[in-house]
Amino acid sequence: xxxxxxxPGPFNVPEGATVAFNCTYSNSASQSFFWYRQxxxxxxxxxxxxxxxxxxxGRFTAQLNRASQYISLLIRDSKLSDSATYLCVVNADSWGKxxxxxxxxxxxTP
Amino acid sequence: xxxITQSPRHKVTETGTPVTLRCHQTENxxxxxxxxxxxxxxxxxxxxxxxxxxxxxxxxxxxxSVSRSKTEDFLLTLESAxxxxxxxxxxAISESDSNNYEQYFGPGTRLTVx
Numbered sequence: 001x002x003x004x005x006x007x008p009g010p011f012n013v014p015e016g017a018t019v020a021f022n023c024t025y026s027n028s029a030s031q032s033f034f035w036y037r038q039x040x041x042x043x044x045x046x047x048x049x050x051x052x053x054x055x056x057x058g059r060f061t062a063q064l065n066r067a068s069q070y071i072s073l074l075i076r077d078s079k080l081s082d083s084a085t086y087l088c089v090v091n092a093d094s095w096g097k098x099x100x101x102x103x104x105x106x107x108x109t110p
Numbered sequence: 111x112x113x114i115t116q117s118p119r120h121k122v123t124e125t126g127t128p129v130t131l132r133c134h135q136t137e138n139x140x141x142x143x144x145x146x147x148x149x150x151x152x153x154x155x156x157x158x159x160x161x162x163x164x165x166x167x168x169x170x171x172x173x174x175s176v177s178r179s180k181t182e183d184f185l186l187t188l189e190s191a192x193x194x195x196x197x198x199x200x201x202a203i204s205e206s207d208s209n210n211y212e213q214y215f216g217p218g219t220r221l222t223v224x
Binding site: 004008032034041042043044045046049087089091097098100101102103 | 143145150151152153154155158168198200211212213214215216217218
């Protein structure tokens with residue numbers, strides 16, 4: 001079983017709609033959680049860190065559920081520019097060693 | 111954007127040849143990482159460094175070696191390239207900050223081994 005699992009999608013979303021997807025992790029000792037965005041053939045870029053209380057950054061909302069060991073990302077009012085692959089990243093070590101999910105593809109359509 | 115560069119950006123090489131990829135940062139971050147990304151696998155850690163001359167293996171380190179003689183440079187060497195090492199290689203950096211180890215990535219090196 002992979003340590004970090006994501007639905008690969010694609011999630012096809014009409015422009016202006018809301019989309020949400022989850023990422024599950026297997027290591028209960030995981031301490032830090034992140035969502036990265038990756039455009040085709042580009043490097044991953046940090047979208048947001050995920051805090052225990054949940055956090056929001058504009059149209060993006062991230063939640064952490066430690067009991068069920070998953071994090072979620074919700075995108076409201078989707079834009080065409082939100083089309084990308086979203087990577088879930090989990091850190092379980094004290095110094096910063098990360099586990100990556102394979103990514104969830106989101107396609108926003110006009 | 112974080113100051114991370116990778117060179118070369120693209121390379122085609124033949125099986126059996128040695129290849130060295132370079133990652134250079136201007137952020138003075140302590141931690142540096144080499145990942146490879148292949149379809150369906152996500153990013154997999156090859157090697158990492160937690161300081162000058164301090165390196166350790168990741169989950170897919172076989173066939174790779176690294177060196178870090180200066181804070182700003184982290185080199186990845188494929189000792190004898192194989193076709194299975196055809197991949198996109200990303201370097202990343204991070205710095206501890208209240209236990210929130212955010213990583214920042216270089217632009218990637220696309221390596222093809224023929």
